Amino acid sequence: MRDSKDACAFDDLIERLTEGDMTELEAKGGSTTESMTLDDIAALLVQLEPNDVEDLAAIRGRLDGLADDPSVGNPAIRKLLREAAKKIAVTIDAPIEEAAPALASACRLVTAASSIQRPSDHGPGLPAPNELSDREVAAVAAGPVVVPPPPPPPPEVEGVPPEKKKYSASVVLCPPDVDIAVVGEFVTECLDYIASAEGALLALENDPYDKESIDTVFRAFHTIKGVSAMLEMTAITHLAHQAESLLSPVRDGSAKFVAITANLSLRSVDMIKACMDKVQEILNGGAPACPDGYDDLLHELAHPEAAAKSGGNIQTPGEAPPPPQPSLLATPKPAAAPAPAPVAAAAPVASHAAAPPPPPGPVGGHPVQAAPPPRPVAAAPAAAAPAAAAADEPTETKKRPEQRKGESAVESSIRVRTDRLDRLIDLVGELVIAHSMVAQDDTLLHGANHDLVKKVTHTGKIVRELQDLSMSLRMVPLKSTFQNMQRVVRDVARKCGKLVDFVTDGEDTEIDRNMANLISDPLVHMVRNSVDHGIEVPEVREKNGKSRSGRVRLAAYHASGNVIVELSDDGGGLDRDRIFRRAIDKGLIDGNKVLSDNEVYNIIFEAGFSTKEAVTDVSGRGVGMDVVRRNIEALKGRIEITSQLGVGTTFLIYLPLTLAVTDGMLVRVGNERYIVPTVSINMSLRPEQRQLSTVSGRGEMLILRGSLIPIFRLHRLFEINHAVEDPTQGLVVIVNDGGQHCGLLVDELLGQRQVVAKTLGAGLGRVEGVSGGAILGDGRVGLILDPAGIVNLARHSGLL
Amino acid sequence: MAADPKAHALAQRKLEAAGKYLTFFLESEEYGIPILKVQQIIGVTSITVVPRTPHYVLGVINLRGKIIPVIDIRRKLDMSPVEPSEANCIIVVKSNNIEMGMYVDRVSEVLLVTPEDIEDTPFFGGQVSTEYLVGIAKTQGRVRLLLDIDKALSTSELMQMQATFGGGLDSD
Structure with a gap:
């Protein structure tokens, strides 16, 4: 039913129709375009922005159609509509500042047309103008108000004026779900x-x-x-x-x-x-x-x-x-409020009396049964x-x-400036450090003052609780992020003519507020991709023995100290061969190389890669997935793909619990200590002499399981004295820098730490190879290394 | 009459420079910085060296949970280094909304400088850099060098350095 693109676009339009009486509209013949009254079109025009090109084009088509339709009796209406269609055509090509007025005049034209048409809908009203001169049409287009004088409403038949709709009957104040x-x-x-x-x-x-x-x-x-x-x-x-x-x-x-x-x-x-x-x-x-x-x-x-x-x-x-509006209040009319919506009164009864439960789908008893309302x-x-x-x-x-139980379902909350919140969290972190310094003081550890120890322990408990609480202040559930995806799925599915069930799981999982905001954009990209590329159109699915509607599942859960966001679809899966061929065509990879499945799948994260043949406004431009990976990596997370051709694809996004706390490995180089983010560490090892080799006497390499890994000496890059010079006496930490591995030579590992990452202060700006600092357990500042920056630095400085 | 605008400008500058100053010593020279820019004075704590920064950046310190850079004002003014002593301290200043530490030999006093006390910095030729001074105050028979803290702690050099080194990552 939704195979033609036009129908989809119009479906979309109708859904945007928050204006106008929906029930009436649907009663006229389902959700097809033909049912759109001029009023509806006018209402849509009001809401559209000049950049909604596709929708505008659709409306224009419809207006042109009506203008040429001899069944629209009144030539004046047809003339107005033709003019409106022209205005919209202008809108589509024009720069934005010209487009807005053109759109406004188109809107006025349609409104005018509909106001001419309306009385005739109500039977023999006053004769509407049949001819409009060009000048009059132009006046309508330019004029601020509806120009053709609306004929006086036909005499009232029953108490309520005919066009006085029972708005409250057709709207929902608060949807139940x-x-x-x-x-x-x-x-x-x-x-x-x-x-x-x-x-x-x-x-x-x-x-x-x-x-x-x-x-x-x-x-x-x-x-x-x-x-x-x-x-x-x-x-x-x-x-x-x-x-x-x-x-x-x-x-x-x-x-x-x-x-x-x-x-x-x-x-x-x-x-x-x-x-x-x-x-x-x-x-x-x-x-x-x-x-x-x-x-x-x-x-x-x-x-x-x-x-x-x-x-x-x-x-x-x-x-x-x-x-006070004295002149207006002086002659108050008696309240002519119609009795609150008879439908509203009837419905609860219906729901109680519904012994045979109504079929799932559209509401029973609703005027529209023929076609499901959008x-x-x-x-x-x-x-x-x-x-x-x-x-x-x-x-x-x-x-x-x-x-619904409880005092008030709507929780009260106050807004706090984030910088105050951050400062509070900083101070609590500082308090924890200060307290641990007190608790580990010699007088306390070896002293005989039992009372003091008890008091310090008690303070420790409070401090810990305070720390937990302060960390939770920044945490929000993923719920609202997931809910936005629901909308994305729906919109994209309609645009592409696909049927998609969207399922979410674990939406109560909490993550850092900042992260919830930052993860939203990549997720939108990925969800769009899943629907557009992953899920097949119903016909294809049926042919492949799947249900007509595809399934996209978004889940979140905690695992091994990470928050994992999982996006899976039961669509076509990634086509390994096709990706491979495409990548060769685009020159992204060398055709002679043998790649593992995972390596091939990861190609989709390369900039400029797309297997979609045609570029649509949904996806296919080859931007997106590379941005997705970059955004996720910026959050200190990573992304993995598993896929099976014909069965579906699953993306796993690993995110740290909070942006504020970084998992890091504390390493020592000379007398300096640095923190290497755990996410970027693959492994660390003490190399043997036979594993080491050099290129032209300088470029050092480590041979590890058949692959060559360049080694960078941290102490040389950072000009640190008294560090271990011999790699076989130190440790090589293998880090991955955006897919490539390299080794950093350090003296020793001091252990894993959870640190609160901070900037080094605006005064210092950005320091190459260092992503920030953190207060270590002894109150000193430790620098957090940025492996990608270090590699970049090493390559540019020639210090290998 | 011709010198009038110039004299006027000078008077204006003196007026602006007047106010309360915190003075500190670098060797035997006494310097002053506007007290309103001073946040606090702390003893020397452990400073973490930050690699690949200009020589006058000593590193970063933990200021109650905040990380701020510390600058050795001696090195900035091209003075020779001295042995650290007990009197050394760090003056935390806020200039251009950026907090920074300034490592000095020892702090001296808070001083009220009137416009009459201020004299223009004499010109010494190329050898002696006076670009960081707003003027010289003569009070109680002593000479205090009034420091232009915004200029002295300016990070424009840092930014320049980043432009040379750090172009690579921005494009990512």
Whole structure:
């Protein structure tokens, strides 16, 4: 069903459709493109950025199609649409500063067209204009507001005006499967934004031309919209989007910030706040319903002119009154709030009465059955969603009540500046050292003061606990990182027309906060690759006797002092021969060499390597995997691949527990001590004379199991006196430098240490061969070596 | 009248240079650095030598969990080394937001320098480098050399050195 690329692109578009009434849209005929109303297209255009070229092209195609479609009766509409398509074409080629206005005019054109079309949808309304002169069309394109005067709404048949939709029935305030921790973060963040928006709005009332304040408010709504959309809290998304649209012309300078704008914006702010309260209530087990007045506000936001004209400020009982707007408040209309969504009331009953459990998939009783809605949960009425969850994931529902117990499900947290946190951790580390110095003092070890020993031991316990706690301050679970991947999988799978099940495991595994941020980008690359390159299209999978949908699994766990992130797919696996041939073609390797499987697989980490024949926007440019490896190595981690052709590929990313603590081997050279990161050490050995040979009397080499390894003398590179000169008397530490091995000559190994890596201070800048320093157990500074830097240094200095 | 702008500039400089100074000895010479730049004075602790740094960088020390570099101001000023003594100490200064240690023979006192006390650095010709001095203060019959700490501890030379040595890794 999703074989044509176009269909995929449009699916994508429809999902972005946070605007517009989804139920209505779907009811018209499933998720195909034909069902997109002009309103929907206009809404999409508002949300698209000029750089969403692919989506814009798709919309343009659709508009062109409509413009040429004789079944669209009104020539004026067709004319407007053709003009809009032209504008979009401009957008696609133009530089960004020209593209944005063109996009805006395209949007206006479509809106205008839809407003002409709309009355005819409702039966015989007032005659819509049938002809539009070019000048009129141009005016629409340029004009700040919808130009063709919207004909007065047809006479009301029943109490509710026809276009007054029950917004609250089609949106979800808080999806049932949402992560409480994430929502908690969102709520905190949201309240921050709301506070700043409120302040800015009040400032705007005094100075309506304050560009900065407008931007602040706009940004607040925009961010809230984005995050809530990600969390599938469509109620908030919807609201924020409308508020944003209201302010958009003000921001462009095409409209003034007037009292009604201020009023509506502030009410939106209040409503978002009310939604936040409601969300917390829902998380604590409250009924999932939008706050009172939600529908009215949305209605007014959608039709601000109407609200301004009538002076109608549908004030909802219980709602905090907006800031003084006497003229508006003077004639309050009686609250015409429709009874909170009948669907919402009906659904819980349905879920109880559902003796034969509804089939998994789309919610039973939902108007759309023919085609699965793109986002079942989001599209489903708020209360029906729990029913779906109950039917689909019994385990999930069992878990929920437990989580909801307790005082407040949303944990309170405060934000702390990271530099303060780092300083605290530094000081605790220092305290540990200072304490161990006291504890090992001679007077204590050999003294007879039993009382003092007891006191010091007690302090030691507290210090250790403090240290554990301070280390945990920086740790965060991988959960949110993994959740972002879910989205990546979904998007890429749709783009490529593949079916993918995404499974995560061990998402509670904690890693250093910085690392969680830094691992995200490489993971996105890898997950995209897994879906794009790894998983086959359903037809191929079927032919190979696999299930139609592929499986991508992301897991994290602790093993041998590392955090391991495992990404596996059951796709086609790496094709050894193909990689090998490609690598030869690209001149990355020598064709005559015999390589092990692992060596071949590692080629995919080379810069510029890609086996994908066609470059798509998903992957295939050959950048990515080399960046992935570099990023992971920058985190002092490493990556391994195992793969079986036709069965799948597994990537293992080994990460240190925390960035702050480095596992290192303390080595001695002369009187100096250095720390070599354990991740880069392969082995260490005392060579025998017969294993050593030289090139032109200087370049020293070690023959180890048939391979030649260059030896660099640390004491010569670092000009250290009194060090061991004879390699057979010292030790050679074999380190790997990005795939190549080399040996470093040191005097002896002093043992393994866990150290807190620090910079050597800005005053010194970067020192070649040294990646940083660490405070050793005796309070002195030890330098942490950077093997790659040392090799680089040795090669350039000619000191071999 | 023609000398007026010049004299004005000089007066301005003197005014700026005036203030409280921490003075310290290098051999028999007494130097001063603005007290506001001084963070603390610590005794000499064990210094870890950092390889491949300029000769005047003694190494790095552990300052309560922070690692800071220590510079031998004698070597920076091209003075001959002396035997270490009990009075040696490290003045931790913050210049351009960078903390650094300054290894000195011994600290002397905190001194208030008025604009009238300050005289321009005389010119000695090529042999004696005066580029790190902002001026000379004559108080209580003694001469104090006022150090331009930002310049004296400037890391531009370090940066230059890195540019020559460390180009290779950046491209990775």
